[in-house]
Amino acid sequence: MPSDNRGRRLEAVGGTVLRYGLVLVLLWIGGLKFTAYEAEGVHGHASNSPLLAWTYDLLSVGGVSALLGIVEISLAILIATRRSLLGSRQSEAWERLSCSSSP
Secondary structure, three states: OHHHHHHHHHHHHHHHHHHHHHHHHHHHHHHHOOOHHHHHHHHHHHOOOOOOOOHHHHOOHHHHHHHHHHHHHHHHHHHHOOOOOOOHHHHHHHHHHHHHOOO
């Protein structure tokens, strides 16, 4: 039993490290989207993307990059606070899925 408790604690610590590591990376990359260098870098990829090319008709290069940065920072905040865009239904479904797949 003591090793089972250690395993659960290690799993919890590992999950926390992974979660906040992802949050840190998203915040970092999202923050870089507000620089001119990154805006020019994004322009080459986003202007050739069928999902993002239309945004350049509405916004400038810096505006599109800032919009992407806002989305990335928002996702980082949602992950850090354990919020879901789909609400509690998604959380409940995830709990059932993760509980049913445990050995």
